Amino acid sequence: MSGAQLCVLGVGAVGRSVVELADEYGHTVTAVADSSSSVVDPEGVDTEAVLQRKADEGVVGDDDPDDALGSPYDVLVEATPTTLGDAEPGFSHVKQGLQRDKHVVLANKGPVAERYGELRALEAESEGTIRFEATVGGAIPILSTIEDFGATHITAARGVLNGTANFILSRMAAEGLDYEHVLAEAQDLGVAEADPTFDVEGIDAALKFVILSNVLADGETEFTLEDAAVDGITDIPGTALELAAEDGRTIRLIGESTPEGVSVAPRLVPDDGPLSVTGTLNIVQLETTHAGRLNISGRGAGGPETATAVLSDVSRLVE
Amino acid sequence: MSETGGEVQTHTVRLELVDEPGELLRALEPISEAGGNLLSIYHERGNLTPRGHIPVEVDISCAPARFETIVEALRESGVNIIQAGSERYDEELVVILVGHLVDTDLSDTLRQIESCSDASLTDLSLSAPKGRDETSSARIRLKTRSGTNGNALSKLREIAADKELQVVEPLTEASQ
Numbered sequence: 001m002s003g004a005q006l007c008v009l010g011v012g013a014v015g016r017s018v019v020e021l022a023d024e025y026g027h028t029v030t031a032v033a034d035s036s037s038s039v040v041d042p043e044g045v046d047t048e049a050v051l052q053r054k055a056d057e058g059v060v061g062d063d064d065p066d067d068a069l070g071s072p073y074d075v076l077v078e079a080t081p082t083t084l085g086d087a088e089p090g091f092s093h094v095k096q097g098l099q100r101d102k103h104v105v106l107a108n109k110g111p112v113a114e115r116y117g118e119l120r121a122l123e124a125e126s127e128g129t130i131r132f133e134a135t136v137g138g139a140i141p142i143l144s145t146i147e148d149f150g151a152t153h154i155t156a157a158r159g160v161l162n163g164t165a166n167f168i169l170s171r172m173a174a175e176g177l178d179y180e181h182v183l184a185e186a187q188d189l190g191v192a193e194a195d196p197t198f199d200v201e202g203i204d205a206a207l208k209f210v211i212l213s214n215v216l217a218d219g220e221t222e223f224t225l226e227d228a229a230v231d232g233i234t235d236i237p238g239t240a241l242e243l244a245a246e247d248g249r250t251i252r253l254i255g256e257s258t259p260e261g262v263s264v265a266p267r268l269v270p271d272d273g274p275l276s277v278t279g280t281l282n283i284v285q286l287e288t289t290h291a292g293r294l295n296i297s298g299r300g301a302g303g304p305e306t307a308t309a310v311l312s313d314v315s316r317l318v319e
Numbered sequence: 320m321s322e323t324g325g326e327v328q329t330h331t332v333r334l335e336l337v338d339e340p341g342e343l344l345r346a347l348e349p350i351s352e353a354g355g356n357l358l359s360i361y362h363e364r365g366n367l368t369p370r371g372h373i374p375v376e377v378d379i380s381c382a383p384a385r386f387e388t389i390v391e392a393l394r395e396s397g398v399n400i401i402q403a404g405s406e407r408y409d410e411e412l413v414v415i416l417v418g419h420l421v422d423t424d425l426s427d428t429l430r431q432i433e434s435c436s437d438a439s440l441t442d443l444s445l446s447a448p449k450g451r452d453e454t455s456s457a458r459i460r461l462k463t464r465s466g467t468n469g470n471a472l473s474k475l476r477e478i479a480a481d482k483e484l485q486v487v488e489p490l491t492e493a494s495q
Contacts, residue, residue, distance in 0.1 A: 039343055239446035240415050243458040247413060255492055268489040
């Protein structure tokens with residue numbers, strides 16, 4: 001089998017791009033659901049019409065959202081918004097898919113960061129497999145690189161996994177502006193959301209590094225957001241970046257992930273080093289046991305970028 | 320190595336002392352108590368360390384294992400050691416402190432950092448453009464003894480937490 005039949009849950013930026021791009025990757029979207037409606041067509045839904053209806057009327061079709069979950073498909077794409085704590089409804093969606101022996105690809109960080117052990121236990125009972133490249137670093141192939149090396153051959157991961165915080169810090173440094181000023185600019189540009197809490201308080205980055213730690217621990221320990229030491233960038237004044245710059249350094253929101261723990265905090269890094277990426281770019285450094293340090297950078301967010309990671313996961317599952 | 324801790328050698332210790340009566344004697348006591356044989360003392364009066372203290376160079380002959388005991392004893396008695404044997408303050412640690420630095424008594428903060436025997440302050444830059452009521456930043460450069468950056472950082476974290484200051488730590492890539 002090369003082309004898969006996809007059931008896509010969630011029609012935000014990522015879900016929408018998955019629906020748009022699936023055909024290009026040789027897959028067929030047979031069901032789409034948002035929080036209040038769904039559309040199912042075993043022959044493949046009319047993706048343009050569905051997305052147009054979502055834009056015009058706020059719904060994707062006339063059916064109940066549960067109809068999509070119960071429809072025939074090969075791979076479930078979970079792209080509903082990330083929720084913390086019990087990670088619902090995302091977790092239940094994944095559970096239903098696995099209990100039906102289907103593969104599940106997640107773009108939703110919640111279940112993988114907050115209930116990793118339970119997910120892996122459900123997967124062990126299922127014929128289906130879960131993949132979640134899109135949850136860490138958007139288009140950057142971080143998890144598949146770790147998979148290729150083997151989790152036990154990676155001793156640590158660190159880097160910048162939040163484009164919004166990185167944009168704000170690099171603009172503050174370049175323009176000598178204060179946090180509030182640059183945040184407003186980022187919101188105008190659409191780089192920061194109206195409520196930027198998740199990004200600027202380090203929560204989004206922490207979720208990604210929690211997921212990395214879960215993968216690196218390889219089942220020996222389980223981490224959740226509560227286990228992470230998290231500091232955001234809201235208290236960093238422009239003067240701190242100036243003082244750093246005078247010394248050939250800069251400040252970036254850096255996460256660190258080891259099998260022992262997770263931390264996210266503003267850190268001093270060399271101005272010309274690999275971790276001081278600018279704008280919304282992301283970078284991850286992997287420490288390997290036999291191959292030194294690997295730097296992988298690229299676009300860590302955005303609809304089409306993240307959908308690319310989702311569709312690569314789908315292709316890996318069915319080829 | 321034999322049971323006595325190896326051959327007797329000459330070791331040099333550089334100390335810094337506050338210019339007060341009795342300080343030199345206080346510093347030498349742990350050496351003789353720990354069984355070191357004092358060869359020479361060079362009290363560099365007129366010369367000041369960056370902190371305004373007087374450097375003292377002491378040559379001791381003893382076995383290497385005993386020398387370690389002496390250095391420990393000196394530290395425990397609160398004597399600040401600049402250099403012991405081949406060991407030097409040769410590592411650098413740069414951090415940025417953010418918060419109400421002026422209102423929380425910056426000089427007291429620095430004194431507390433200095434009192435940590437692992438670190439010595441070499442450079443400070445303060446940026447407080449909005450006056451004492453607003454958040455300000457300070458870049459602090461410390462020299463630390465080899466392999467003690469971690470200790471110095473934990474001490475810094477404690478001091479900062481006490482005064483509700485934020486420490487922007489360097490990313491030490493080898494620390495993991």
